[in-house]
Amino acid sequence: MSGSQRHFFSFYRLWTIAANTMTEIVRQKFFYILLLFGVIVLILSLFLLEFSHLDRVKFIKDFNLAAIAFFGALITIVGTAELLPLELENRTIYPILAKPVFRLEFLLGKFTGMISLLLLTLLLMSVIFAALLFYTETQLLADAMAGRGLAEGVTVDEAVRQVKAQVRDAQLFKAILLIYFKLVIVCAVGILIATFATSVVFNVICTSIIYICGHLVTTARAEWMSNQTVSSKPMLGILVFFIPDLDAFNIADALVLGQSVSWELVFQTIRYGFFYTGVILLVAHFIFDSKEI
Amino acid sequence: MDMVSSTSSAIETRNLSKHFRVSLRRKVIGLDKLNFVVRENEVYGLLGPNGSGKSTTIKLILGLYQPTEGEARLFGMNVESVSSRVSVGFLPENPYFYKYLSGEETVRFFGRLCGMRGRALEDKVSELIAMVGLERHRHRRLGGYSKGMLQRIGLAQAMVQDPKLLLLDEPTAGVDPIGSIEIRDMILKLKKMGKTILLCSHLLDQVQDVCDRIGILQYGKMILEGDVKELLTRKDQYQYVIEGLSQEARSQIGRQIGDKGGRILREGSPQTTLEQLFLQTVRQGDNRQEGI
Amino acid sequence: MKKAFLSILLILAAAIPAKWHLEGGIQKKRQELKLGGTAISTELRSKLGQNLAVALLSGFRGIVADFIWLRAHSAWEKEIWYKLKEGIELAVILQPHCISFWDIGSWHMAWNASYGESVNPKYPSDAYRLKAQRDWIEAGRRFLEDGIRNNPDSYDLYFKMGWLIDQKFKDFNAAIPYLLKASTYPEAPTFVVRMVGHEYVKAGRHQEAYEWWKKLWAEDHEKQPQQLWHKIAQWGAEAEEKLGIPAAQRIFPSRHKPATTQPRK
Numbered sequence: 001m002s003g004s005q006r007h008f009f010s011f012y013r014l015w016t017i018a019a020n021t022m023t024e025i026v027r028q029k030f031f032y033i034l035l036l037f038g039v040i041v042l043i044l045s046l047f048l049l050e051f052s053h054l055d056r057v058k059f060i061k062d063f064n065l066a067a068i069a070f071f072g073a074l075i076t077i078v079g080t081a082e083l084l085p086l087e088l089e090n091r092t093i094y095p096i097l098a099k100p101v102f103r104l105e106f107l108l109g110k111f112t113g114m115i116s117l118l119l120l121t122l123l124l125m126s127v128i129f130a131a132l133l134f135y136t137e138t139q140l141l142a143d144a145m146a147g148r149g150l151a152e153g154v155t156v157d158e159a160v161r162q163v164k165a166q167v168r169d170a171q172l173f174k175a176i177l178l179i180y181f182k183l184v185i186v187c188a189v190g191i192l193i194a195t196f197a198t199s200v201v202f203n204v205i206c207t208s209i210i211y212i213c214g215h216l217v218t219t220a221r222a223e224w225m226s227n228q229t230v231s232s233k234p235m236l237g238i239l240v241f242f243i244p245d246l247d248a249f250n251i252a253d254a255l256v257l258g259q260s261v262s263w264e265l266v267f268q269t270i271r272y273g274f275f276y277t278g279v280i281l282l283v284a285h286f287i288f289d290s291k292e293i
Numbered sequence: 294m295d296m297v298s299s300t301s302s303a304i305e306t307r308n309l310s311k312h313f314r315v316s317l318r319r320k321v322i323g324l325d326k327l328n329f330v331v332r333e334n335e336v337y338g339l340l341g342p343n344g345s346g347k348s349t350t351i352k353l354i355l356g357l358y359q360p361t362e363g364e365a366r367l368f369g370m371n372v373e374s375v376s377s378r379v380s381v382g383f384l385p386e387n388p389y390f391y392k393y394l395s396g397e398e399t400v401r402f403f404g405r406l407c408g409m410r411g412r413a414l415e416d417k418v419s420e421l422i423a424m425v426g427l428e429r430h431r432h433r434r435l436g437g438y439s440k441g442m443l444q445r446i447g448l449a450q451a452m453v454q455d456p457k458l459l460l461l462d463e464p465t466a467g468v469d470p471i472g473s474i475e476i477r478d479m480i481l482k483l484k485k486m487g488k489t490i491l492l493c494s495h496l497l498d499q500v501q502d503v504c505d506r507i508g509i510l511q512y513g514k515m516i517l518e519g520d521v522k523e524l525l526t527r528k529d530q531y532q533y534v535i536e537g538l539s540q541e542a543r544s545q546i547g548r549q550i551g552d553k554g555g556r557i558l559r560e561g562s563p564q565t566t567l568e569q570l571f572l573q574t575v576r577q578g579d580n581r582q583e584g585i
Numbered sequence: 586m587k588k589a590f591l592s593i594l595l596i597l598a599a600a601i602p603a604k605w606h607l608e609g610g611i612q613k614k615r616q617e618l619k620l621g622g623t624a625i626s627t628e629l630r631s632k633l634g635q636n637l638a639v640a641l642l643s644g645f646r647g648i649v650a651d652f653i654w655l656r657a658h659s660a661w662e663k664e665i666w667y668k669l670k671e672g673i674e675l676a677v678i679l680q681p682h683c684i685s686f687w688d689i690g691s692w693h694m695a696w697n698a699s700y701g702e703s704v705n706p707k708y709p710s711d712a713y714r715l716k717a718q719r720d721w722i723e724a725g726r727r728f729l730e731d732g733i734r735n736n737p738d739s740y741d742l743y744f745k746m747g748w749l750i751d752q753k754f755k756d757f758n759a760a761i762p763y764l765l766k767a768s769t770y771p772e773a774p775t776f777v778v779r780m781v782g783h784e785y786v787k788a789g790r791h792q793e794a795y796e797w798w799k800k801l802w803a804e805d806h807e808k809q810p811q812q813l814w815h816k817i818a819q820w821g822a823e824a825e826e827k828l829g830i831p832a833a834q835r836i837f838p839s840r841h842k843p844a845t846t847q848p849r850k
Contacts (some may be wrong), residue, residue, distance in 0.1 A: 007376040016405040020391070027393040055685040062647035069644065091389035095450060097354045098383035098460075099406040100375050158774045158811055215644045218612060241601050246644060249613045253647040254620045257682045265614050272607045279600040283593050290589040293357045 014109045019097070021113025024086075025079050028058040034078070035121060038071030042128050046135070057166045058256055060136050064129040065172070071178045072122055073211060076114070076183045080190030081203035083110045088198060093293060097168050102288050107191065111281065122180050129172075137167040144247050166258075174250035174266050180271035182249035186211055188280040189244070195287040211237060214246030221245075244276045303458045303489040304331040304354060310365030311349050311513075323349040325513040326363065327508050336480060336490045338500040338521070341510035347493045348386070348408035350510070351460055354381060354491075367458065379407070382451030386462040386493075388443045392436035395448045399435060400453055407454035421449040425479075448479065458489045459481070465496055470571050473484055498568070501525065534563060619682065633676055641679070652670040654686065657693075666698040677732070684741050687732030691745060695725025695753050722753045724805070740770035744777050747784070757788035775812045782820060795824035799836065 025031050045063040056236040059182045074281075087093040087110075096106060190207045197203055218240035223232070248269055311324040324346045331337040341347050352358045354365050356372045370377040390399050400421055404414045424432050425445035435443065445465055451459055463478070465473040473496070480503050482488055494500050500507060501521060508518040517524075538546075550557060633641060633649070641649045657672025673690035680686060699721035708714045726749055734740045739807045747763035750756050761784050778801065785794035797819035806814055821837035 007374075007379070010408065012408065012410070013406055016402065020394075020402055023393065024391065055689075058647075058683070058685065062651050066645045066648040073643075081825050091385065092387065092391055094355075094357065094385045095358060095383060095403065095408060095447070098378060098381070098385075099403060099454070100378040100408075101406050102375050111729055154774060154776055155811060158776075162774070212639070212643050215819070217608070221608065221612070241604065245608045245611070248608065248615070250644045250646070251620060253680065254618070254682070256647055257680065257684070259618065259620065259682060261618060261620065265611070265618065266616065268611055272611060273605065275600075275607060279596060279604075282596055286589040286592045286596075290359070292359065293352075 007102075009102055009105060013101055014105045014112060017101075017106055018111075018113035018116060019110025021083065021110050022117045025114070025117055028082075030078055031075065034071055034075050035124075038067060038121075039127060040127060041067045041071070042125060042132065046132060056136060057133075057141065057163075060132060061169075061172065061191075061256040062253075064125075064132065065175055065179070065256070068122060068125045068129065068176065069182075070089040070251070071125070072118065072183050073186060074184050075121060076118055077190060077204055077207045077211065079117070080114055080171045081194065081200045081207065083114060083191065084194035085198050085200050085203070088293065097293065104285050107195075107285055107288050108281070111187060111191050114191075115184050118183055118187065119180065121228060122176060122183075126176050133167055137163060140167070169255065171255045171261065172252075173254050174261055174263075178249040178251055178266065178269055181270050182246050183212075185244050185246070185273055185276050185280070186279045188284070192280050192287075195284045195291065210243060211246065213243050215250075216247075217245035218247045219242055238256075245272075248272065301333050302330050303333050303335075303368060304329075304337075304365070304491060305369075306330075306354075306363065306365045307351060309350070309360055309365050310362040311346075311353060311358055312361045322513050324353065327510075327513070327515055329504075329515055329518065331458075331489060331491055331507055333489050334484065334487055335505040336484055336492060336503050337492045338504035338507040339491060339510065340495075340497070340500060340507055345510040346513040347510055348462065349513070351383075351462055351491075351493065354460065355381070355576075364433065379454065380457045382454070382456040382459045382470075384447045384451045384459065384461045384464055386446070386466060388447035390435050390443070390446065390450070393434060395432050395434050396438070396442075397422060397431040399446055400449050403450040404453045407456065417453060417455075417551075421452060424452075425449045426475075440467040441469060444468055444472070448476070457487075458491070459483065460491045460493075462493045463495065464492070465494065465499060470568055471575060473499065474572065530558070646679055648678050650683065650686070653679065661693060661697060664701050664720070666701060669693055669698065673728070677735075681735040684736060684739050686734075687729060687736070687742055688745050691725040691729040691732065691749060693725075694728055695722045695749055699725070699753075722749075725749060725753070740767040740773040740777060743767035744773070744780070747780070751784065751787070757784055758790075760784055761788060761790075775809065779813070779817070782817075786824075791824060791827055795821070795828055795830075798824055802836065 042064055045060055045067070048059075048063070087096075093106070097103065140163045141160060143158060144163055147156060188231060189210055190203060193203045193206050195231050197206070220236045224236045224240045250265070251269075255261060295331075296313065306327050309320070309327040313321045313323050315321050326537055327346070327350065339347050339350065353360055354367065354372055355378065356375070359373075367377045368380050372378075391402075394402060397418060400418045401414060404417060409417065422428055425448055427442060427445055427449070430438070430442060435446065438446065445468075448464070454503045464476050464480075468476065477499055480482075480492070483490060485504075492500065492504060501570060504521050506518070506520050507524070508515050510516070535543075547557060547560075633653075637649050637652065653676045657676065659671050660666075660672055673686065673693060677683065677686045677690065682803060699718045702708075702717035702721055703714050705714060705717065708717065726746070729742060729746050729749060730740055733746065736742055743763045744767035747760040750760040750763065763780070763783045764777070764784050767773055768781050782784035782794050782797040782801070785791070785797060798817055801812070801817055802814075802821055804812075807813070818837050822835075825835045825837055
């Protein structure tokens with residue numbers, strides 16, 4: 001190896017760090033515990049149903065999508081908060097940055113590792129969700145075939161078709177896709193906070209607050225445009241101009257109710273997710289690059 | 294693009310300074326206008342009490358800190374460029390690696406970070422693990438490694454991209470005397486292979502044994518620098534160590550020394566060092582074990 | 586350090602207007618698609634209570650609505666009617682596009698609560714019971730009206746309204762427009778379409794019922810395999826009988842020859 005060789009940003013190094021980050025998180029207890037809880041809660045939705053006269057399919061969908069979003073957020077927030085502080089605290093970052101590795105490669109490697117793991121987690125939960133839906137469908141179909149619970153005048157064929165139309169909704173994929181991109185933003189926010197705050201607890205609290213506030217941005221925006229009173233403007237301004245609009249990623253509720261959401265809107269929202277994530281990571285990069293480690 | 298200022302220098306610093314801000318008003322000077330050169334293929338010992346600026350120097354050389362003033366160059370390349378780190382391997386003090394990786398995985402991970410892959414990487418990993426004598430433990434996770442083993446795996450990862458320069462920060466801290474001797478031997482072997490080594494250590498005996506030159510830092514300043522042999526030789530004194538002389542012959546020679554105008558400052562049977570005694574005893578124990 | 590700070594300022598200066606613009610585009614489209622429910626007012630927050638409000642704020646609207654619904658459901662089991670109504674109304678505030686909330690909610694009011702009150706021993710006299718029963722039926726009807734206003738694209742609530750008026754007010758003439766409206770939606774099941782004809786019969790408007798069966802019969806039987814064509818044939822023939830249509834003008838196959846009708850699968 002000659003010393004005069006120039007180095008450029010390398011995806012190979014980025015992915016090396018990302019893969020290692022995935023190993024790191026997977027070998028931690030919190031990940032398994034949260035994942036296990038998530039899976040238990042998903043399955044729990046079947047038993048909760050026994051006691052209710054809800055619209056079964058709506059409930060299963062609401063419950064599972066909420067559980068996926070909730071446990072996904074929990075894993076993202078806790079996992080991301082630990083990424084950089086652990087490296088600094090255990091000083092494992094020193095030998096890494098002593099190699100010809102750009103700090104941007106390191107930062108993006110950590111981020112990529114987290115969101116890749118998140119993708120696998122959501123896929124796993126989605127598969128369980130699909131299995132539960134399939135199970136529910138089998139039950140409902142059995143009921144319909146046996147003529148149980150049919151409204152007056154509804155033929156068995158019609159009931160079967162109705163059940164299938166309600167259960168097999170390919171649009172649910174869009175909902176999970178947007179949940180994923182919402183969590184990608186949350187992950188980027190966690191990384192940004194970690195570049196200047198070393199406390200894991202502080203990071204978890206901050207990211208959680210931003211997560212919650214992110215769902216108020218739509219409301220805050222409407223308020224900002226309609227309300228002319230000065231007193232509430234500063235708070236609204238922070239929400240409107242800095243906090244990501246996470247509510248924009250919520251299409252699950254509407255999809256469960258059978259409303260249709262166009263791919264156009266889905267892609268538009270994903271583009272917004274890319275934009276916000278990119279800006280956040282760029283800011284994180286500038287802070288991390290000038291950081292004394 | 295990078296001007297090679299002097300082909301024979303591995304490390305070169307010019308007015309390298311680092312100030313730390315403790316509060317808004319107060320600053321602490323970590324390193325003050327440091328100028329020093331490590332030549333290629335020499336072993337240089339950087340010494341100094343705690344807080345004298347050794348670690349700061351290493352972090353500056355590795356680009357982990359930004360200098361407040363001045364610059365450092367590795368083989369003529371400014372350390373602010375990531376490329377400068379191609380030719381340097383770093384063994385941190387108390388090696389901090391991922392506990393969840395095995396020895397082999399650790400070396401492989403760092404090899405990948407240096408852009409290595411495939412057969413070449415696997416061969417290198419095996420070679421280095423053999424070199425540091427960890428073949429039997431290559432699949433064990435680092436969580437179960439002893440300090441000495443960690444140092445060795447640290448050395449292996451430092452050398453993975455075959456760098457010309459090695460920065461060793463306290464390579465023998467917490468290692469038992471045998472491990473310590475082995476690391477010393479390894480340093481000498483590396484020198485023979487043509488490597489340049491910067492060694493930070495508190496164990497002065499060891500520094501004395503392996504270093505060509507040393508520099509002593511205090512309060513962020515280089516207060517003494519030079520060739521080890523020259524610095525330690527007392528040119529006004531001379532020493533014999535003699536074997537097989539009778540008591541009578543000894544007193545005769547003593548008298549003669551007095552006649553010639555010399556003065557005996559110290560005489561008696563030389564004591565072996567505790568280190569040597571320890572090593573001898575332990576090695577005998579090893580032999581007995583193997584005999585059984 | 587200063588360089589980094591300046592870079593960040595520059596990024597923000599460019600990013601904030603872009604953020605505003607992008608979010609505006611998404612929200613405009615979301616409003617067009619009627620996504621997202623009612624805004625969360627202070628009043629709504631106090632009605633929900635701390636935990637549910639936080640859950641709602643975190644984007645879990647659907648599941649919050651479901652839990653409110655469960656609460657309403659247990660109020661039904663305990664026959665605490667005002668609590669049932671409160672729960673139902675809160676649920677539809679959260680998810681005004683949830684058809685089943687409107688549908689089942691109005692059924693709870695107009696059927697369950699009204700019946701419960703009609704046999705409530707706490708009232709001093711039957712007059713009170715009758716009054717309470719009527720009030721609940723009216724509440725159910727008004728609730729369904731709100732539902733239709735919020736979901737004009739759904740056949741289901743029009744149909745339910747027709748059914749409610751039919752069952753609870755026995756005003757068949759008033760029910761017909763709702764059923765007619767429901768039958769115009771292509772996704773409406775076949776019984777909705779058939780219901781219109783029956784309603785004409787109930788209202789005594791036999792000529793219109795006959796016209797309705799004729800209109801249905803004229804449709805392409807192949808395209809509507811779900812439709813009970815043999816039944817329509819039967820009802821059409823009955824109507825022809827009743828109206829005394831001359832044999833030459835009759836179009837429905839006689840009851841004795843069902844072979845010409847579309848066989849059901």
